[in-house]
Amino acid sequence: MxxxxxxxxxxxxxxxxxxxxxxxxxxGGSNGDKxxxxxxxxxxxxxxxxxxxRTARLLEKLAGQLRAxxxxxxxxxxxxxxxxxxxxxxxxxxxxRRIKSYIRWNAxxxxxxxxxxxxxxxxxxxxxxxxxxxxxxxxxxxxxxxENFSGDIVYFQGHAAPGMYARAFLEGRLDEKHLQNxxxxxxxxGGLSSYPHPYLMPDFWQFPTVSMGLGPxxxxxxxxxxxxLQARKxxxxxxxxxxxxxLGDGECDEPETLGAITLASxxxxxNLIWVINCNLQRLDxxxxxxxxxxxxxxxxxxxxxxxxxxxIWGTDWDxxxxxxxxxxxxxxxxxxxxxxxxxxxVEPGSYTRRHFFGKYPELLELVNHLSDEQIQRLLRGGxxxxxxxxxxxxxxxxxxxPTVILAKTIKGYGLGEAGEGRNITxxxxxxxxxxLREFRERFKIPISDxxxxxxxxxxxxxxxxxxxxxLERRKALGGFLPSRRVAVTPLDVPKLDAFxxxxxxxxxxxxxxxxxxxxxxxxxxxxxxxxxxVPIIPDEARTFGMDALFKDIGIYSSKGQLYEPVxxxxxLYYHEAKDxxxxxxxxxxxxxxxxxxxxxxxxxxxxxxxVPFYIYYSMFxxxxxxxxxxxxxxxxxxxxxxxxxxxxxxxxxxxxxxxDGHNLLHAASIPTCxxxxxxxxxxxxxxxxxxxxxxxxxxxxxxxxxxxxxxxYAMPLMPAGVEDGVLKGLYKFKPGPEGKKLKAHIFGxxxxxxxxxxxxxxLAERYDVSADVWSVTSYKLLRTDAIRCQRWNMLHxxxxxxxxxxxxxxxxxxxxxxxxSDNIRTxxxxxxxxxxxxxxxxxxxxFGRSDTRARLRRFFGVDAESTVIAxxxxxxxxxxxxxxxxAQAIKDLGVDPEKMxxxxx
Ligand SMILES: Cc1ncc(C[n+]2csc(CCOP(=O)(O)OP(=O)(O)O)c2C)c(N)n1
Ligand SMILES: [Mg+2]
Numbered sequence: 030m031x032x033x034x035x036x037x038x039x040x041x042x043x044x045x046x047x048x049x050x051x052x053x054x055x056x057g058g059s060n061g062d063k064x065x066x067x068x069x070x071x072x073x074x075x076x077x078x079x080x081x082x083r084t085a086r087l088l089e090k091l092a093g094q095l096r097a098x099x100x101x102x103x104x105x106x107x108x109x110x111x112x113x114x115x116x117x118x119x120x121x122x123x124x125x126r127r128i129k130s131y132i133r134w135n136a137x138x139x140x141x142x143x144x145x146x147x148x149x150x151x152x153x154x155x156x157x158x159x160x161x162x163x164x165x166x167x168x169x170x171x172x173x174x175x176e177n178f179s180g181d182i183v184y185f186q187g188h189a190a191p192g193m194y195a196r197a198f199l200e201g202r203l204d205e206k207h208l209q210n211x212x213x214x215x216x217x218x219g220g221l222s223s224y225p226h227p228y229l230m231p232d233f234w235q236f237p238t239v240s241m242g243l244g245p246x247x248x249x250x251x252x253x254x255x256x257x258l259q260a261r262k263x264x265x266x267x268x269x270x271x272x273x274x275x276l277g278d279g280e281c282d283e284p285e286t287l288g289a290i291t292l293a294s295x296x297x298x299x300n301l302i303w304v305i306n307c308n309l310q311r312l313d314x315x316x317x318x319x320x321x322x323x324x325x326x327x328x329x330x331x332x333x334x335x336x337x338x339x340x341i342w343g344t345d346w347d348x349x350x351x352x353x354x355x356x357x358x359x360x361x362x363x364x365x366x367x368x369x370x371x372x373x374x375v376e377p378g379s380y381t382r383r384h385f386f387g388k389y390p391e392l393l394e395l396v397n398h399l400s401d402e403q404i405q406r407l408l409r410g411g412x413x414x415x416x417x418x419x420x421x422x423x424x425x426x427x428x429x430x431p432t433v434i435l436a437k438t439i440k441g442y443g444l445g446e447a448g449e450g451r452n453i454t455x456x457x458x459x460x461x462x463x464x465l466r467e468f469r470e471r472f473k474i475p476i477s478d479x480x481x482x483x484x485x486x487x488x489x490x491x492x493x494x495x496x497x498x499x500l501e502r503r504k505a506l507g508g509f510l511p512s513r514r515v516a517v518t519p520l521d522v523p524k525l526d527a528f529x530x531x532x533x534x535x536x537x538x539x540x541x542x543x544x545x546x547x548x549x550x551x552x553x554x555x556x557x558x559x560x561x562x563v564p565i566i567p568d569e570a571r572t573f574g575m576d577a578l579f580k581d582i583g584i585y586s587s588k589g590q591l592y593e594p595v596x597x598x599x600x601l602y603y604h605e606a607k608d609x610x611x612x613x614x615x616x617x618x619x620x621x622x623x624x625x626x627x628x629x630x631x632x633x634x635x636x637x638x639x640v641p642f643y644i645y646y647s648m649f650x651x652x653x654x655x656x657x658x659x660x661x662x663x664x665x666x667x668x669x670x671x672x673x674x675x676x677x678x679x680x681x682x683x684x685x686x687x688x689d690g691h692n693l694l695h696a697a698s699i700p701t702c703x704x705x706x707x708x709x710x711x712x713x714x715x716x717x718x719x720x721x722x723x724x725x726x727x728x729x730x731x732x733x734x735x736x737x738x739x740x741x742y743a744m745p746l747m748p749a750g751v752e753d754g755v756l757k758g759l760y761k762f763k764p765g766p767e768g769k770k771l772k773a774h775i776f777g778x779x780x781x782x783x784x785x786x787x788x789x790x791x792l793a794e795r796y797d798v799s800a801d802v803w804s805v806t807s808y809k810l811l812r813t814d815a816i817r818c819q820r821w822n823m824l825h826x827x828x829x830x831x832x833x834x835x836x837x838x839x840x841x842x843x844x845x846x847x848x849x850s851d852n853i854r855t856x857x858x859x860x861x862x863x864x865x866x867x868x869x870x871x872x873x874x875x876f877g878r879s880d881t882r883a884r885l886r887r888f889f890g891v892d893a894e895s896t897v898i899a900x901x902x903x904x905x906x907x908x909x910x911x912x913x914x915x916a917q918a919i920k921d922l923g924v925d926p927e928k929m930x931x932x933x934x
Pocket of ligand 1: 240308
């Protein structure tokens, strides 16, 4: 029975496949018609013999069974495009094969060479499996930027980088020296970066991809951002660029890869094409040894509403499938798991004959005419240029949905015993002479025996048919790829006086978040750059008081607003519009960050500078999606990141998971990021105004991280001449009173500067101490400047030493220095080595808790009283006051010396 049932299933699948062959209809074509005719006649018979009521009951019962029946979302394990619907391949297959073989060789040679003298690593087998996927795309589809066209956007799989370099070598864009120095970037003359890194190769790479999952999610949001630019008429493209992402099947394990795919179908992103190289292996072994990654991905993508094109079998299989009348071949294809297929790629043809075809005698007969050698060479779809061309063509022509191409390949294809299909192949970096000879023979590389051991690079002469063909193809497609070009007109950014209202101070209380929202509204109204502003929010606009912007500038929605919003009558209604300016991303920090990056690189990608302001819960910033923050540095992003509701004690009620006291440190670790911790509205205005100048007028490829807080207090008037200090990271905000016995200095940042200011009063009134209060806007910038000077001094020991900004500024200051921060102590400690006589730091180390700000600040020891005690203690440490004074202050100020430790370990 079971066997019969199995057969029935496979025969049905065979019928479906056959029907595709004959009618091409995905739904089953004529086969479907037969079924519908049969059901119709049974229905009519029932109606006639049983009457309408009983027929209705019978049908209801059947419908009930249908609802309960399990329904998968898979099509048979064969190519989606049947042979007769396949677009013919327009290229010269022989020349393209030779070009591809040379690229294969050079890609392998650069890794092998590098590892013959160094241990710098590299990957051979990823590109070996995807060479055809890339070559067909390069020769026929990927369009570069030209005067009239913005250029397709291509995310290359990071580990396939050697293949891209090897192609650029044939194109004459790179020379032997570059290839020789693969992964040796510090060698004389420079070298090639391991993976796509725009920071390291700014004229070549556009998009970093090697942290798995980031390329895919960036590509999704990039495709959507392209639509946003068009909807807002910020670009005027003759044709819409396609966004292509090449990724690995193992990479699909990353939540970033699959986690946002419904965005693409929801937004009808038919400008997006993913090519997943299903070589069935990842780093350690099979991706789904016990299952089928292609089928698993197919159901995920079909379920998510994508157009799915499977390219599983090469042309050789078409004949076998056509001749198999029993449906057994498809049944066998479906029975075998990926672990089996990997084994077939490693074993000789005789093994596949015995174990794959041999399971059913009919299948053995089907391949009787093939030698073992021919069986072994039966191509997988991803290695067949004709199949790949047809799938790409179908993808670029598909309307209304994004497309994913699932191409089956063999990892390490062509490496033979050196790694083809082997579990070790991902790490294979060396080939012995025998293996090199085999590789050469297989791909017919004209390299002689006497030099083969040196793995020389091979480039045919410039006038060879191969080079001419390759250059002609790229010319027809607009030029070379990958290629990064920055040709952008500077923006006419507002001068500082445009922000005058923020310098006046206010008696009414406000938070820095409120000041920021106000500042964005000012910028949005600016005639020169208002339209370039891109506010990005992950479902927190109301938290930050940004809902006021909804009505003014609208929330971007490709569908406009199809419903009457419930709050339509109110002033601040939820206003979605086709040309809306706000990107309201929903609850996805990853997606929001991907949007930020698309906007932040628009100056390079499209030559259209955009000014993103991405505001989010500070805790869910760098620590949540730190790898994307890091990537923002590599990709040379420009824009503003606003870590709102920062501060371990300032955001008080939300407790441990929300209270951020350390993301400034994460941000500080990114080389191109300027982290600022602003205390006052005018600081914010000075920082943002200068950021606009540096990034969009001067063209610096940097970005800003600004901590914003939600504590309300009166915003002071800007003291004269502090702009430079605000930008450099430190300035004296309020000197202590004259005529006191003792001198001290308190560094404060963000709202905690108010602890310093109250401590200043107490110290003066009760302890005869004049404490200057300084605002520290950026510990990182002070530190980097100091390190730069220190390093120069070390390397130029006999020359007059340079002094950093902080050293200059504090040189003449006397007394004790204390820092108080709503962040962990490591944040202020960054500058300790350059503070005269050392720095005593108060911070919020340990987990946060829910309570009032007052109690939290006492608990962590960052309130005014704790700051007074710390200042007296720092003075006592210098023997400037007696320890009894400190003991008395602890009593006077009511601080419990035995209170709980916030940080236990
Ligand atoms: C986020 C992240 N985790 C881990 C790695 C290490 N790593 C590099 S390649 C690789 C396997 C990739 O497999 P797959 O995506 O199938 O690509 P293939 O090389 O097979 O084409 C892993 C785990 C990485 N680069 N990024
Ligand atoms: Mg793989």
